Amino acid sequence: MRLHAPTGVVLYLLPGLWSFSLATEGRPDLLAVVYLAIAAVLVRGASCAVNDVIDKDIDAQVARTASRPVVAGTISVGNALLFAAAQAVASLLILALVNKETALVVGASYPLLVVYPYMKRIFPWPTAWLALVINVYALAGWTAVTGSIDYPPSVFGMYACGFFWTLFHDTVYSHQDKEYDRSIGVTSSALMFGNASKAWLGIFIALSVGGALWAGAEAGTGWAFYVLVVLAGLLLSYLVVRVDLDVPKSCGDTFIVNRYFGWIILAAAIAGQFT
Secondary structure, eight states: OOOTTTTTHHHHHHHHHHHHHHHHHTOOOOOHHHHHHHHHHHHHHHHHHHHHHTHHHTTTTSSSTSSSSHTTTSSOOOOOOOHHHHHHHHHHHHHTTTHHHHHHHHHHHHHHHHHHHHHHHHHHHHHHHHHHHHTTHHHHHHHHHHOOOOOOOOHHHHHHHHHHHHHHHHHHHHHHGGHHHHHHHHOOOHHHHGGGGGHHHHHHHHHHHHHHHHHHHHHHHHHHHHHHHHHHHHHHHHHHHHOOOOOHHHHHHHHHHHHHHHHHHHHHHHHHHTO
């Protein structure tokens, strides 16, 4: 489940909370937030288990991942898949406590999550697939409040913000393993962008911030929203300047710190309701 490394849960959950906050108009159902958070932990845990099974041969060749339970043999493939299925089902049952539409939206993304580990074998830009899939939670957050899948432009703005944010942080993340990926023969953003990675990271920042600003304009949020969104963009810009993409530890640290962007966007969505 990677509970020792919760950044992945945060990156999955926050886009859902952004849309949730816009939909509540300042009156959040805190129990629904709890359900969304628990479900996010379980969906991410299920995805990790499936990923470990599919990638076990690749993970065995990478120092950072060679100690994962399936690779190390401490958990069998069958038990890992059973555990993944249990988490996937449990998350949908929890989301159904909010409303059945939210459970259906997240459940519809499951096949795409299962396919993701194969993308690095057949698709030159697997991060783009990941960004499409995990930001479904931005749709789920709105549905959790409204019970509707008729999404307004503001939700698609938040989806775009999350999509390009994922392209940002997963590109940084992929630079940790680029030498292993090159030798193994799998694809990644790091290998695709190469020396132009920082320029692309700047583009992703601009597009992510642009998506959030579009969402705020469509939702009619107050001035505080725009100030905080710009500050969030400046944070990511600072991280691009600071990170050394050839040093795995620098990439890992930047990946962890970048989650504050998501928290600032959430603060913006909340503050924008009251200014």
